[in-house]
Amino acid sequence: MSRHPSAQGPSREWLGNAVVLGLLLAMAAALWLWQSTSPQFTDAPARWWLAAATVGVYLLCCAALAVSRRRALRPAGNAADDALPIVFASQTGFAAQLAVQTADTLRIAGVQTRLHALGDLDALQLQGFRRALFIVSTTGEGDAPDSAAGFERRVLSRALPLPDLRYGVLALGDREYAQFCGFGHRLDAWLRHQRALPLFDLVEVDNGDDGALRHWQHHLGHLSGNTDLPDWQTPQYRPWRLQERRELNPGSVGGAVFHVALTPDDPADLCWQAGDIAEIGPRHAPATVERLLDAAGLDGTRVVARDGSSDTLATWLSRSQLPAPADITDQPPHAIVAALVPLPHREYSIASLPADGALHLLIRQLRRPDGTLGLGAGWLTEYADLGARIGVRLRSNPGFHPPPDARPLLLIGNGTGIAGLRALLKARIAAGHRRNWLLFGERQRARDLFYGDELQQWERERWIEHLDLVFSRDQPQRIYVQQRLREHADRVRTWVAQGAAIHVCGSLDGMAGGVDAALRDILGVSTLETLTDSGRYRRDVY
Numbered sequence: 001m002s003r004h005p006s007a008q009g010p011s012r013e014w015l016g017n018a019v020v021l022g023l024l025l026a027m028a029a030a031l032w033l034w035q036s037t038s039p040q041f042t043d044a045p046a047r048w049w050l051a052a053a054t055v056g057v058y059l060l061c062c063a064a065l066a067v068s069r070r071r072a073l074r075p076a077g078n079a080a081d082d083a084l085p086i087v088f089a090s091q092t093g094f095a096a097q098l099a100v101q102t103a104d105t106l107r108i109a110g111v112q113t114r115l116h117a118l119g120d121l122d123a124l125q126l127q128g129f130r131r132a133l134f135i136v137s138t139t140g141e142g143d144a145p146d147s148a149a150g151f152e153r154r155v156l157s158r159a160l161p162l163p164d165l166r167y168g169v170l171a172l173g174d175r176e177y178a179q180f181c182g183f184g185h186r187l188d189a190w191l192r193h194q195r196a197l198p199l200f201d202l203v204e205v206d207n208g209d210d211g212a213l214r215h216w217q218h219h220l221g222h223l224s225g226n227t228d229l230p231d232w233q234t235p236q237y238r239p240w241r242l243q244e245r246r247e248l249n250p251g252s253v254g255g256a257v258f259h260v261a262l263t264p265d266d267p268a269d270l271c272w273q274a275g276d277i278a279e280i281g282p283r284h285a286p287a288t289v290e291r292l293l294d295a296a297g298l299d300g301t302r303v304v305a306r307d308g309s310s311d312t313l314a315t316w317l318s319r320s321q322l323p324a325p326a327d328i329t330d331q332p333p334h335a336i337v338a339a340l341v342p343l344p345h346r347e348y349s350i351a352s353l354p355a356d357g358a359l360h361l362l363i364r365q366l367r368r369p370d371g372t373l374g375l376g377a378g379w380l381t382e383y384a385d386l387g388a389r390i391g392v393r394l395r396s397n398p399g400f401h402p403p404p405d406a407r408p409l410l411l412i413g414n415g416t417g418i419a420g421l422r423a424l425l426k427a428r429i430a431a432g433h434r435r436n437w438l439l440f441g442e443r444q445r446a447r448d449l450f451y452g453d454e455l456q457q458w459e460r461e462r463w464i465e466h467l468d469l470v471f472s473r474d475q476p477q478r479i480y481v482q483q484r485l486r487e488h489a490d491r492v493r494t495w496v497a498q499g500a501a502i503h504v505c506g507s508l509d510g511m512a513g514g515v516d517a518a519l520r521d522i523l524g525v526s527t528l529e530t531l532t533d534s535g536r537y538r539r540d541v542y
């Protein structure tokens with residue numbers, strides 16, 4: 001429902017005006033009587049009652065005007081308006097351009113949006129938002145863009161409770177500057193301080209990096225419920241091979257989870273750090289492509305060139321959004337390939353180190369409502385044959401790299417989140433750092449303890465000082481990592497006092513929020529904010 005005046009209809013406006021006019025006439029009559037010499041108004045009590053009634057009517061008019069003005073000023077993005085506000089602050093235009101691109105992407109996914117310049121917003125509008133995306137750059141030496149400097153002075157300098165707001169921040173910057181994404185981080189910290197809840201963690205973009213922008217798109221996909229939208233910029237995949245695939249949890253009540261190992265054609269591609277992300281180019285099942293080719297009466301073995309590379313028509317189709325058979329039936333293969341849109345990438349936390357000689361991924365098979373497998377899981381866990389070529393691009397994720405020193409490290413996660421934590425543990429062991437505490441949750445110990453032998457061996461060899469495993473369904477009452485964290489509140493405080501960093505990897509829904517709330521209660525809001533600001537509390541949650 002819109003709050004625009006025209007949508008309320010002229011009759012309400014006329015009625016309102018008529019009421020105000022009536023009240024004004026009543027006041028005029030009262031004032032005339034006040035001055036009158038008529039006997040019933042010459043005695044003092046009657047005159048004072050009349051005066052009080054007149055003042056009361058006047059105050060009522062003022063209050064009605066204030067309420068109607070407040071309503072008229074309320075922004076388009078309030079609870080009554082479903083359009084998702086996309087708020088941007090740009091110095092040289094890139095953030096503004098990405099705001100438009102974000103709005104276009106969400107529109108394709110069926111989400112209505114509304115663009116706002118941050119500098120034009122006021123506190124009242126912000127309080128009206130239930131969800132919002134912020135796309136902001138940093139200029140000068142960590143400054144807000146000029147157009148948003150006033151907003152920072154007016155709004156960010158004060159408290160403004162925003163407990164009903166859920167938000168995401170895309171922070172543009174350049175790592176060459178000392179205060180990388182400084183304004184984005186200040187905005188994010190302020191929003192968190194006002195008790196707004198992040199939809200996902202802040203995404204930093206270094207110098208327009210395509211990979212970070214694809215990560216933002218990945219979040220837009222989840223936000224809109226459509227994860228199959230084309231990438232803004234297709235990754236430059238490198239050729240890797242599927243070397244190993246193993247189901248880790250047969251019989252689990254959850255979705256099947258696979259350990260997948262990939263090896264590069266070029267050994268120089270074995271180059272990443274613990275905490276980094278692999279972007280994978282998914283493909284359709286061969287049977288799906290064959291059905292399309294049969295229906296369109298086409299020969300899939302025809303070789304076609306595009307953008308300097310050659311492949312069969314079937315291979316081109318397997319990497320692309322599939323057209324309807326009728327749209328390609330009488331088309332020449334080169335015209336079909338020229339019109340194809342590449343499938344979007346899929347992201348996975350890397351579970352190994354280059355020293356392992358392979359990229360290890362942990363992938364849960366997720367199914368769409370119609371029962372078919374999702375794009376990435378389908379390709380990597382079911383359709384690709386061993387030895388098949390897999391397109392991979394590695395993305396640095398500095399926000400989740402291990403601490404550079406021997407400080408204690410508290411690793412918390414659930415489900416496939418163990419992937420990123422395993423890489424961090426391997427890096428800690430390689431560096432000789434023993435003060436590691438792993439707190440991991442899944443459903444049943446007998447089925448879902450991924451990499452259990454390895455973890456227990458690390459514990460025996462004292463590479464893991466504390467190994468806390470929490471299985472939600474192994475006892476009548478459900479327990480999760482956040483409860484176990486609370487049980488160990490004293491140890492958490494001791495470790496943090498000793499300089500520990502905290503890394504969280506796994507589900508955004510449930511786990512990450514629960515752990516965040518537990519840490520707030522255990523350490524206090526201001527300590528947790530300090531840990532976040534100093535990079536000692538880091539998350540890779542999805």
Ligand SMILES: Cc1cc2nc3c(=O)[nH]c(=O)nc-3n(C[C@H](O)[C@H](O)[C@H](O)COP(=O)(O)O)c2cc1C
Pocket residue numbers: 089090091092093094095096136137138139140141142143145172173174175177178179180181182207208
């Ligand atoms: C004069 C100038 C100062 C900048 N200062 C910073 C800075 O302090 N920190 C940072 O992370 N990026 C800094 N940047 C990089 C910008 O944030 C980055 O180029 C961004 O993509 C610009 O987005 P915009 O076009 O929306 O303003 C600076 C860029 C310029 C031109």
